[in-house]
Every structure is written in structure tokens, then in C-alpha cells.
Amino acid sequence: MESKIGVYICSGCDIDQALDVDELVKVAGKECKAPVSKTHPFLCSEEGVQLMKEDQKNEGVNRFMIAACSQRYHEATFDMGDDSLVVRAPIREYVAWTQKTKDENGEFDEDTQLAGEEYLQMYYAKIKKHGIPEAFEQDTSKNLLVIGGGVSGMTAAMEAANAGYSVNLVEKEDHLGGFCLDEYKLIPAQAPFRDPQMNSVSEAVSAVASNNLITVHASSFVVSISGQPGEFQVKLNTDGGFKEFKSGAIIMATGSHPYDAEKLTELGIKYENVISSAEFEQMAKSGKIQRKDGKPALNIGFIQCAGSRTPEHLPYCSGTCCMDSLKQAAYIREQNPDAKAHIIYRDIRTPGLYEDFYRTRQDDPGVFLTQGDVVGVNETENKNIAIDVDNTLFGEPVTMEMDLVVLAVGQVPSTMKGESALNLQYRQGPDLPELKYGYPDSHFICFPYETRRTGIYAVGSVRQPMDINDAKLDATGAALKAIQAIELTDQGKTVHPRVGDLTFPEFALSRCTSCKRCTEECPFGVLEEDDKGMPLPNPARCRSCGICMGSCPVQIISFKDSSPNIFKEMMTSYEMPDEFDEKPRVLIFVCENDALPVFDMAALERLKINTNVRIMPMRCLGGTNLIYVTDALSFGYDGIMFMGCAFGDDYQCHFVNGSELANMRLSKVQETIGRLNLEPERVRQYAISMNDYEKLPKIIDDFVEELEDFGPNPFKGM
Amino acid sequence: MTGRVAVNTDLNFVQGLMLHGAADLKKCYQCSTCTVACPLTPNDQPFPRKEMLWAQWGMKDKLFRDMDLWLCHNCNDCTDQCPRGAKPGEVMSALRNQTIEHYSYPQAISKAAKSARGNVVLFLIPMVLIALAIAMKNIESGFAFLTAKPIVYANMLPVNFIDILFLPPVLFAVFNSYKAISNFIGGLKEQYPPTDRGENLLPAVKGTIQDVLSHIEFKKCGTNKSRNISHRLMMYGFIGLFITTNAVFVLHWLNEFGFDVQVTPLPFFHPVKILGNVSAFAAFAGIYLIVRDRVKNSGTSILSLFDWMFIGNMFFTVVTGILCQVFRVGDHANLAFLTYYIHLVMVFYLLAYAPQTKFGHILYRPAAMIYSRYSGRNIDIFRNL
Known part of the structure; x- marks a missing residue:
């Protein structure tokens, strides 16, 4: 279709106080040679839009250059339909509002006017060269793959199923439930947030198992994933046999495991009455909180941040061990009213309503809390454990003799186990690129679920250290992101963060030198390679950032509009x-x-x-x-x-x-x-x-x- | 483990504290607002934050040797400003009671003073003793004192009898006080060894007496400002009554030994009588204000039985003392003698159990205040005013 450009210059919003708009219309006609150039005092009004729509109908204008406000305003107002292009020249922000306005005699400033005219010519040059964007086409699967059958994975699966999407849920163990299934009780998830609540993970397991839209693959792992969002080819190993299917998006909920307490030699793990918080949970579950020698444990010490927030072990906060130890203190008090829990913390981190849980423990006369740095853990003659603590609230170094000591250990993401859960058949490697400590990279603050592999969302404690309640919220969010990816991909549009963009990089391969800079530098692993080492794009993996365009030394990569x-x-x-x-x-x-x-x-x-x-x-x-x-x-x-x-x-x-x-x-x-x-x-x-x-x-x-x-x-x- | 303090938590102690006046103790999260609010604490190792922590952890050894408990005058500025409602002022008060119990000898009396049942026993002792004495004296005359005119209390129980009856419990109390206070000071010395900043003993005693008489500490209080008046009235009243009682004692024995002096009942214009009456009314006004404030603040300030027994004992001692005179002058024989009997019982309880009940604070507090001057702990609170 033949293109016809119309230039529409708005004079509202004080644009006419700085720029001689009539003069600009002349420039558009004379310098740019625009077939249509007009001005309107209020272009974003119904009347203003109507003016352009009439030109679209009567004059055949199909490229609209709107010289008005910034592209960040009125995107919907200036939508001229699928068959027409719109380019915005923001003379309001770049010129009218930020340059000299006309003086008291009504004379326009020369430099300001020049700026307006130059911008007009710049954007006219752009609209002339602007290509027509096109959606890509592919056969999209609306099935979701969830890897990991713990709380995060099950929640994501349920949420997706509730939204009407079918799910393949892969779990490496022979049963669902994950880490939390074995917990004695759970931290509270609802008001009044005062006491531990019964473990309800097994109920979630049966709900998932009986859902028609969810297919559970137990004792399974992913052998390979290839392709791109909308058409991932997934190959599973299930009990030695293989299964293959197609998925639209992937949720990686492979969880975490407790930090290996055996490494905490400085905290006395070698002594028989020093155990990890995971061991203590099982001890409480069995109803026998006792020492190795079978004597009841009456004085129990908790060392917080054990192996966390230290450069020698895990440099980060576990995010959970404060609540876990407070929960375990509740077990102690509930199982024996004479037993006492002593918690030595660096900071208590119980954000939000968890504060009420903390306060409830604090109000218990048998729970003793102090800040302090543990500097020594020693065994006494009678196998008691003496904890030496500095920088306590007491204002002096103290020592406490305990019957049993619990080390509250942190979380390690499953990615640190050394085996890939995704086995991506990507040129850039089988796993999600990591930011730190095995946690996947994304724009951490703004787009937490995103990863650097489009259509694959990390969720739960594999994404960042978190507790069960956060994991459920996380999983719900990630399920929605995965659904969004499937739907946008189905429409041939870019996913996050340039949601709905229809422009994708195009490669003039005849001039490609196979330098591989684009394939290396693409942060999202979009580009595979063909036999000659030339880039092979997967548009559904692409986020249209243009990094490849910047990388190319021979400038063969371009977008329709850039x-x-x-x-x-x-x-x-x-x-x-x-x-x-x-x-x-x-x-x-x-x-x-x-x-x-x-x-x-x-x-x-x-x-x-x-x-x-x-x-x-x-x-x-x-x-x-x-x-x-x-x-x-x-x-x-x-x-x-x-x-x-x-x-x-x-x-x-x-x-x-x-x-x-x-x-x-x-x-x-x-x-x-x-x-x-x-x-x-x-x-x-x-x-x-x-x-x-x-x-x-x-x-x-x-x-x-x-x-x-x-x-x-x-x-x-x- | 040299240089390290062994921390041994004591659940029973904490639970006991919470039961006896420090119910909100565990709410403290060590923000230290209390020490900032406190107008009386020294800058070095200020109270009551550290006491709150020791109390939460049941660290008795620290607490019983803590002179700061007694530098606290229960202003309750801390309780007022505590963001968690842990009521540090009440905790300090409860801790003082625990300290009295800890050092008291015999401890059974202190324990009894905490409970309703124990107090019945503590009251039954003087009730029976005094009743027996009255019976012994009057059984022959068929209780003629009830009808004799004018009403003379000595008819019911002569002064000699009273002196014989009261001297042993007073000596008992003095002995017990000595024992308790010497242990207490021993404890203070361990926790706060004297420094070269301290005063000599004599100036320390003198300074403390001045502080107590002038109520300089109470004047600094914010929240419980009114106690500057009420406690002062009460204290001066009791000092006056103490002098009166001793004067009557001296007069009586001078008379017994043949000197020509007036004995009870004294005429209204007699200096001893005037002192007695003025003191009694001062004490009444003081105790009335104290009771009124306590009742008014009952929402924020939870008092244990231990505290109420002391306040009640004081109140009824003063009230019955005044009523004795009223009924005597008004010529209501039965009421007068009954009131006198109750008065005697009250005075017995007050004196005999002084070191084991809250009345013991008149021993512990000056001892700690003197020692704080002597050891140099007070340096920045008393001298930099």
C-alpha cells in the first residue's frame, strides 16, 4: 500500500506560546514536503482526532506524524488503527516547555523556533523510513509446564488450572508436597498470626492430584527443553521412560534445601547435642524433644543466622529462619511447660503481620530473646553445650549452658545442586543465567518473576529465599505472568517489558560476518546459530530491546521503527x-x-x-x-x-x-x-x-x- | 570462661514476677525509651532497661544485688512512655518486692505477706496475743474497763503490758532487719565495688538523710508528681508519730520511776499530744492521697497483694489511731475499745513484720542510697544538678 504522510501540529498546552506553529506548518510543507500538514489547537480532543480520521478516510493519510506531547501520553487517543502508523514528535516536552517562550512583544525566540523546525525534520525523516510492523506467526501451545511439585509449583499449577489452562506438573520425587510437606506445623498464614498452624500441604497435594486440568508426572525430570515461548518442546524422563509434549510457558519451582549444617564447625555441629533446625523440626514432629542421651531437653538454645549473612557460608539472609525458630520455640513451650527456649539473634526479621507472631513468643515467659554474636560453642563435661555470646543486650559478654542447641540454617536454591532442572537446548546454556548465589537474574525490583529466558518464570525459594506464604503469592503472580506470555506469544507480540510490541530484529544475513557478537550479547538467549554460525532468531524469546542491533559491527540488524x-x-x-x-x-x-x-x-x-x-x-x-x-x-x-x-x-x-x-x-x-x-x-x-x-x-x-x-x-x- | 557472665534463666522467677505485679514484663523489646524517660537514672549503665532484660531472663543474682532498683522512686515516667506497654515502673516495683522477700529473714513471713491465706496467719498472731493479754488482765474484773468512766485505754491494757507485748516483736524486727540489710549491702558491694569517685560514709549518710527529708528525687518525677506531696505527708506524719510514741513511752517510764510527769491520756494542749495529732492528720492526708491515686491509676498500675497489704496496713493504722481518740472523746466505749484493739493489731503487724513486708523499703532504700553515694554510682545524678 502506498504511504501518505500527514503532519499534525498541536498548538495547545502552551506550545503556541513558544513556537510559531503556522511557521512550522510551512516548514512541514516546504522543507519536509509533507503532502498533508495541519495544525489544531487541541489535537487530543475528539475534534482533533476527528480531523486526522477524516484525512485518513478522505485523503488516504496512513502515516501520522503527531507533533505534540511526549510518546508517553495519549497512546490510546492517537491510535489510528492497525493499518496506520503513528510517530510522535514531542515538541511540547523537547521545545515548548523547556525552551525560551516568546517575549513581552510577542516575538518568538529564534533558537526555540529553530529547535521546533529541526525536530520536525528529524521526525519526518523517521516516519519516512518507518517500516510496517508485523506480528510473527506460530502454532502456540496453551499448556503450562511447571517444574517442581512443592508448595510453589502446586500453587502455580492450581492457579493456572483455575484460570482454565492445562498444566503438566513435573516432580522428581515419587510424591508431591516438597520440603514443606514434612514440616510439623507451619508459620501462620492468616489472622491473628499468633500461633503456628496445622500443616495443610497434604490437602493441597490431593487437590492438585484430583484436578482435571493438571497432569502430574511424579518421579520425573526434564531431559530437554527446546524451542521458544508458545512452542517449547519438552522431553521428560519418567521412571526411566520418555515422554514428550509441547508447552507454551514454563514455571520453574524447583525450590531450595537447607544449608548443610555439617559445614558449621565453628558452631559446634560436631557435638551430639547441636543439631540443625531441620532435624529439630522432625524431633518436634515425633513429640520427643530430647538430647542424644534420651534425657529431656529443658534448656534449648537457638543460634540464628547460622551460616547465613556470613561471607564464609551464605552471604544472604535466609528470609525464614527467624519465623522458623520462633515457631520451634512454640513447639518447645507447647510440649513441655517447664522447657525454655533461648533465641540468640542478630536481628529479628519478622516483617508485617509476622510481628504479632514474634510478640506472642516474646510474651511467653519461657522464651528468652537476646541479640548477640555467637563467638564460641563448646561441649561441657556432661555433654551440655556452652554458648559464648558477645555484644549482647546485657552489655557484657555472656555464656549460656544449654541442654540442646539448634542451628537455624538458611536456604540454598536447588540450582546449586549442580544438575540442571531445565536442560535448555539453547546456545547460551542449559540454565537460567544467575545474578548471585545461584538465584536467577531478572530486573529484581521491578520484574521479580522474570528471568533472562523469556517465557520461563522462576518462582518460590529457587527465585529468592522466602517462606511458604510468600512462595504461594509468588507462584500466583508467576502463573499469571506465564499465562500472559502464552497469550501475547499467541498474538505474535513481544512480552514483557515492551508488552505488545510488534517490531522484532531483522537480520540482513547476506552481509553477516558470523562474528557472533549478537548471539553472545543478547541477554535473553534469543539467537541460536545456523550451520554457518549466523544468527537464527527465535522471535518469541525476544523482548525487542535492540541490544543485538547495537552489537552488530556491520549494522545488519534493524527494526521497523529503529x-x-x-x-x-x-x-x-x-x-x-x-x-x-x-x-x-x-x-x-x-x-x-x-x-x-x-x-x-x-x-x-x-x-x-x-x-x-x-x-x-x-x-x-x-x-x-x-x-x-x-x-x-x-x-x-x-x-x-x-x-x-x-x-x-x-x-x-x-x-x-x-x-x-x-x-x-x-x-x-x-x-x-x-x-x-x-x-x-x-x-x-x-x-x-x-x-x-x-x-x-x-x-x-x-x-x-x-x-x-x-x-x-x-x-x-x- | 573467665570474664563471661553465666546466664541461667529462671522460668519460675519470671512467672512469679508476672504473677506479682509485673504481668506485662515480657512485652519489653529493649528499645530503651524507659532509660531516656527516667529523670533519676545515672548516665552510666542506666536503669530500668537493663533491669527489664534481667527480669525477662530471670537473672535473680543480678537483680538482688542491684542498687538501681532502689534509686528508682516509681515516678512511672517510663511506664507512661513505654511503646509496648511493658510498664517498667511496675516491674521495678515488683522487683523491689522480690528483693525484700529474697533477703528477708525468716523468709516465711515475706512469702506469707504475698498471699491472702498467709496474711490471715500473720494477722491472727497479734490478734490472739493481744486478745489473750486483754483477757488475762481483765478476766478477774469481769471486763469492767468497758463500763468505767471516763474511757481510759490503759484500763484495758496497761502501758506496761503493751511494752512487754511489743518489745519482743520490735527486737525481732530489729534483728531481722540487721540480718537482711547486711546481706543486702554485701550483695551491692559485689555488684558495684566502691570506686574512688565515692563519698565517705558520714557525708553519704548525711547527704542521704537530706535527700530523703527534702524528697529531692520525688520532685524530679513527671508522671507521679503528686507523690511528692502524699509521700512527704505520710513520711513526716510517721516520723511525728514515731516521736510521739517514744515520748509517751518515756513519759510513762519516768512516771513509773516516780517522776511527776503527765501520762496518757494527755490533755489536748500538751506538746506531745499536739505533735501526735498533727502527725496523725498529716499521715492520714498522705495515705488518703496515696490510696486515691492508686485507685485512680488502677488501670495502668497493677498492684500486687504485697503492695496493697502495706498500703492498707498504713491506712488502717492511721485511721484507727485517729478514731481511737474520736470515740474516746465521744464516749462510745465499745467502739473505742474495739478500735483500739484493731489499732494495736495493725501496729503490731507494721512493726513486727517491717523487714519482711513492703514497709521494709524504709531500710532498703536508704541503705542503697547511702551506698550509691559511698560507691560513687550517684556521681552524676546528685552532684551535677
Whole structure:
């Protein structure tokens, strides 16, 4: 279908106070040669949209360039239907609200007007090159695979089944239930949160077993998983035999195991009356809380954080052992009113309503609590255990003689067992990439269930240390995420976080050099390899971040709306002011997820941004291709800023490591810039987040000021 | 394990405390708001936070040797500000009672004073003894004192009889007090060895007497400010009555030995009589205010029987003392003699069981206050005012 572009310039929201809109309409017609160019005082009103709809009907306009507010507003209002493209040129945020407005005589500012005109030309260049997005097609299975039949896995399976999806539930043991099945009692899950509650896991097991939509594969493990979301090919080993089926999405709920208490030699595990919390649970379950020699244990000590929060063992908090020990203290008091529980903690972590559970134990005269650092555990002559504690609440070092000592050990994710639960047939390896300590990587704070393998969701204590109640919530959330993945994949759209995006990377393979940089750098394991070592995309695994596009040294990867070519067209679309104009030009590449909202926020606050900068949003800084730098510098831009999120241990990137990759690539380009006889300082990356919006004008001003020392880019006008 | 304090938790002790006035003890989570709120604590190792922890863990040895229990004057500023409602002020009070019981000799009396049944026994002893004495004296005359005019209490029980009857329990109490207090001070010395910051004994005693008489500690209190008045009235009243009683004792024996002095009943304008009456009314006003405040605060302040027995004993001693005079002057013979009998029983209970009941605080508290000056613990609270 022939494309026809219409330019629609809004003059509302004070845009007309800074820009001569009629002049812009002329520029659209004269410079851009847009077949249709119009202005409206209130484009997002019914009337304004109607204006465009009529042009769509009568004039055949099918590409709408809307020069108005930021793309983050009115997405639905400006939806012109499936057959039409919409590109937003945010002159409100980039120009009207952040540049000089007209003076008291009604004269428009020259630089402001120029900015408006240049942005218009930049976005017109983009809409000209914009391809038509298309959904991918595949035969989607709406079945869910849940690996692990513990509380998390069973909950996820039940939730998915309740939503009408069929589930294959795989459990390596011969029965469902997992770790919690053997617990004596459980920590409370409902008001009044005061006492342990009866273990109800076995009831959950029978509910799962009798559900028609859930197929349980006991004594089974996954031999291999290949394919992509919507069409994972799953191969199981069940009691030695093989089964194969297709699944749309996968929930990995393989749980955790207690830390090996035998390693806690410094806490006296070798003594017969020092046991782990897991052993104590079984002892309480049997109703005989006693010492090895059969004598009743009346003085029982709990050492909290045993092997947790220490660099020698597990550096992290177990998340559960405070509640577990308080629960076990309740067992002691309930089974023998003369027995006493002594809990030596580093901090009591009983968040939320668990505080009531803690208080109930605290109110019990037979439960004794003190903060302290255990510095020694020794056996006395009568096989009692003396615990030496420093930094106690008592204000002096103390020693306590106990009949029995319980070490409250932490959780280790099942991924640390050394065998793969997924056995992914991915080029990038059989498992989920991990962040730390065996826990899978995701955007931990914003997207907890996500992993770096699209369509595979880690849940429960394999995802992070957590208790049974958290695991149930977690499983419910993950089940919904898995269903969302199946449905979006079925529609051929991108899943989280660019939900519903229809653009996917395209590879001009005829020019591919098989360098494998894209397959290596893709954070989500999208790309397999063909026989020649060239990338073989799996679009359903893709999150459309554009990192592959940035990685490619020969620029063969592109999206319909974003490519090295489109960027080049945009940045060279207007006439670069020459070196005598004293109008330097600085290009700012801005991450849409973290940095673009900062600009919008600054605009909302009417902060004034340097008039010489031109902003180019991108999906992720990870899409930074070095060609952008050379293109921009050779066109005469005086400097380039890259603004994205912070990287490192507490990374903020929506796509895990985009800003880090950009940083790495830019470090390499500095050399090239030097060879061009340009100052490497002309190109710089900035980590920026929403709360930096007030600093934004100064950051930019400082950079532009620094550039003045270097003088204008000598490539200007060449 | 040198340098380490052995912690031995005592469940019975904790449960006992909770039963006798410190029911909310376990709610404490060691935030230390109490020590900040306290107007009386020294800056170094302040109370009552550490006492709360020791109490929760049942660390008796620490508590019984703790002079800070007695530097506390039950202002209840801590209880007022405690975010968990653990009532540290009440806990301190309960701990003082436990300390009295711990050091008391014989301990059975202390234990009895805690329970209703025990108190029946404690009261039956003077009731029977005094009744027997009255019977012995008056059985021949057919209890003629009841009808004789004017009413003379000495007719029922001559002063000689009373002195003979009361001297042994008083000596008993003095002996027991000595035993308890010397053990108590021994304990204090272990926990708080004297430092070179301390005062000499004599200035320490002098300073303490001044502090007690001036009620300087009570004046610092916030929440229980009114006790500055009530306790002061009560204390001065009792000192006055103590002097009165001794004066009457001296007058009586001077008379016995042939000196020409007035004996009871004294005329109203007699200096001893005036002192007695003024003191009695001061004591009454004091005990009335104390009872009123206690009843008013019964929501926040849970008193054990041990406390109520003491307050009740004081109240009825004063009230019966005053009523004796009222009925005597009003010429209601039966009422007068009955009231006098009750008064004697009350005084007996007060004196004989002093070191084992809460009245014992008049021994423990000054002892601890003197020792705190002597050991140098008080340095920053008394001198930097």
C-alpha cells in the first residue's frame, strides 16, 4: 500500500506560546514536503482526532506524524488503527516547555523556533523510513509446564488450572508436597498470626492430584527443553521412560534445601547435642524433644543466622529462619511447660503481620530473646553445650549452658545442586543465567518473576529465599505472568517489558560476518546459530530491546521503527548550522525506560534545557551502535551524550545489561575519535534516574560548556 | 570462661514476677525509651532497661544485688512512655518486692505477706496475743474497763503490758532487719565495688538523710508528681508519730520511776499530744492521697497483694489511731475499745513484720542510697544538678 504522510501540529498546552506553529506548518510543507500538514489547537480532543480520521478516510493519510506531547501520553487517543502508523514528535516536552517562550512583544525566540523546525525534520525523516510492523506467526501451545511439585509449583499449577489452562506438573520425587510437606506445623498464614498452624500441604497435594486440568508426572525430570515461548518442546524422563509434549510457558519451582549444617564447625555441629533446625523440626514432629542421651531437653538454645549473612557460608539472609525458630520455640513451650527456649539473634526479621507472631513468643515467659554474636560453642563435661555470646543486650559478654542447641540454617536454591532442572537446548546454556548465589537474574525490583529466558518464570525459594506464604503469592503472580506470555506469544507480540510490541530484529544475513557478537550479547538467549554460525532468531524469546542491533559491527540488524539507518536519517535531516553561527549541536541518545521520563519530568516542571541539544530516544542504551557516534561526528555534531540507567551490581536496566554494554562499546570508540583528531570527551555516557530530573539542565549545560573549550567540530559542513 | 557472665534463666522467677505485679514484663523489646524517660537514672549503665532484660531472663543474682532498683522512686515516667506497654515502673516495683522477700529473714513471713491465706496467719498472731493479754488482765474484773468512766485505754491494757507485748516483736524486727540489710549491702558491694569517685560514709549518710527529708528525687518525677506531696505527708506524719510514741513511752517510764510527769491520756494542749495529732492528720492526708491515686491509676498500675497489704496496713493504722481518740472523746466505749484493739493489731503487724513486708523499703532504700553515694554510682545524678 502506498504511504501518505500527514503532519499534525498541536498548538495547545502552551506550545503556541513558544513556537510559531503556522511557521512550522510551512516548514512541514516546504522543507519536509509533507503532502498533508495541519495544525489544531487541541489535537487530543475528539475534534482533533476527528480531523486526522477524516484525512485518513478522505485523503488516504496512513502515516501520522503527531507533533505534540511526549510518546508517553495519549497512546490510546492517537491510535489510528492497525493499518496506520503513528510517530510522535514531542515538541511540547523537547521545545515548548523547556525552551525560551516568546517575549513581552510577542516575538518568538529564534533558537526555540529553530529547535521546533529541526525536530520536525528529524521526525519526518523517521516516519519516512518507518517500516510496517508485523506480528510473527506460530502454532502456540496453551499448556503450562511447571517444574517442581512443592508448595510453589502446586500453587502455580492450581492457579493456572483455575484460570482454565492445562498444566503438566513435573516432580522428581515419587510424591508431591516438597520440603514443606514434612514440616510439623507451619508459620501462620492468616489472622491473628499468633500461633503456628496445622500443616495443610497434604490437602493441597490431593487437590492438585484430583484436578482435571493438571497432569502430574511424579518421579520425573526434564531431559530437554527446546524451542521458544508458545512452542517449547519438552522431553521428560519418567521412571526411566520418555515422554514428550509441547508447552507454551514454563514455571520453574524447583525450590531450595537447607544449608548443610555439617559445614558449621565453628558452631559446634560436631557435638551430639547441636543439631540443625531441620532435624529439630522432625524431633518436634515425633513429640520427643530430647538430647542424644534420651534425657529431656529443658534448656534449648537457638543460634540464628547460622551460616547465613556470613561471607564464609551464605552471604544472604535466609528470609525464614527467624519465623522458623520462633515457631520451634512454640513447639518447645507447647510440649513441655517447664522447657525454655533461648533465641540468640542478630536481628529479628519478622516483617508485617509476622510481628504479632514474634510478640506472642516474646510474651511467653519461657522464651528468652537476646541479640548477640555467637563467638564460641563448646561441649561441657556432661555433654551440655556452652554458648559464648558477645555484644549482647546485657552489655557484657555472656555464656549460656544449654541442654540442646539448634542451628537455624538458611536456604540454598536447588540450582546449586549442580544438575540442571531445565536442560535448555539453547546456545547460551542449559540454565537460567544467575545474578548471585545461584538465584536467577531478572530486573529484581521491578520484574521479580522474570528471568533472562523469556517465557520461563522462576518462582518460590529457587527465585529468592522466602517462606511458604510468600512462595504461594509468588507462584500466583508467576502463573499469571506465564499465562500472559502464552497469550501475547499467541498474538505474535513481544512480552514483557515492551508488552505488545510488534517490531522484532531483522537480520540482513547476506552481509553477516558470523562474528557472533549478537548471539553472545543478547541477554535473553534469543539467537541460536545456523550451520554457518549466523544468527537464527527465535522471535518469541525476544523482548525487542535492540541490544543485538547495537552489537552488530556491520549494522545488519534493524527494526521497523529503529535502525542505524533511521538514526542516521534523523540526525542528518536538517541543515547543520555552520561553525560561524555559534549554534553548536549536541545529540543526546536517551533510554526510553529510564532517561526519557526524566526529560518529561523536567518538562513538566518547566525546567529550561540547553537550546543546542537534540534528543533521540532509543529502546535501551544497549542498542547503541558505534556507527551512531561516527555518523553524528562526521555530520558535525559537537558532542554526544548517552543517557541511561545505572549499571553494576544494583543495575536498573530493563534489559539487564544494556547500559553496561553501551559503556563497554563507548570505551572502545574513544580510540577511534582520537584518531579523527577529535577530543574523546566529546562523547560521554551518563547514568540518570527519575530523581535526577532537577539536575538534568545542569548536567547538560556543563557538558555543552565543556565542549566550548574544544571549539566547533571541524567536520561541520564537510 | 573467665570474664563471661553465666546466664541461667529462671522460668519460675519470671512467672512469679508476672504473677506479682509485673504481668506485662515480657512485652519489653529493649528499645530503651524507659532509660531516656527516667529523670533519676545515672548516665552510666542506666536503669530500668537493663533491669527489664534481667527480669525477662530471670537473672535473680543480678537483680538482688542491684542498687538501681532502689534509686528508682516509681515516678512511672517510663511506664507512661513505654511503646509496648511493658510498664517498667511496675516491674521495678515488683522487683523491689522480690528483693525484700529474697533477703528477708525468716523468709516465711515475706512469702506469707504475698498471699491472702498467709496474711490471715500473720494477722491472727497479734490478734490472739493481744486478745489473750486483754483477757488475762481483765478476766478477774469481769471486763469492767468497758463500763468505767471516763474511757481510759490503759484500763484495758496497761502501758506496761503493751511494752512487754511489743518489745519482743520490735527486737525481732530489729534483728531481722540487721540480718537482711547486711546481706543486702554485701550483695551491692559485689555488684558495684566502691570506686574512688565515692563519698565517705558520714557525708553519704548525711547527704542521704537530706535527700530523703527534702524528697529531692520525688520532685524530679513527671508522671507521679503528686507523690511528692502524699509521700512527704505520710513520711513526716510517721516520723511525728514515731516521736510521739517514744515520748509517751518515756513519759510513762519516768512516771513509773516516780517522776511527776503527765501520762496518757494527755490533755489536748500538751506538746506531745499536739505533735501526735498533727502527725496523725498529716499521715492520714498522705495515705488518703496515696490510696486515691492508686485507685485512680488502677488501670495502668497493677498492684500486687504485697503492695496493697502495706498500703492498707498504713491506712488502717492511721485511721484507727485517729478514731481511737474520736470515740474516746465521744464516749462510745465499745467502739473505742474495739478500735483500739484493731489499732494495736495493725501496729503490731507494721512493726513486727517491717523487714519482711513492703514497709521494709524504709531500710532498703536508704541503705542503697547511702551506698550509691559511698560507691560513687550517684556521681552524676546528685552532684551535677
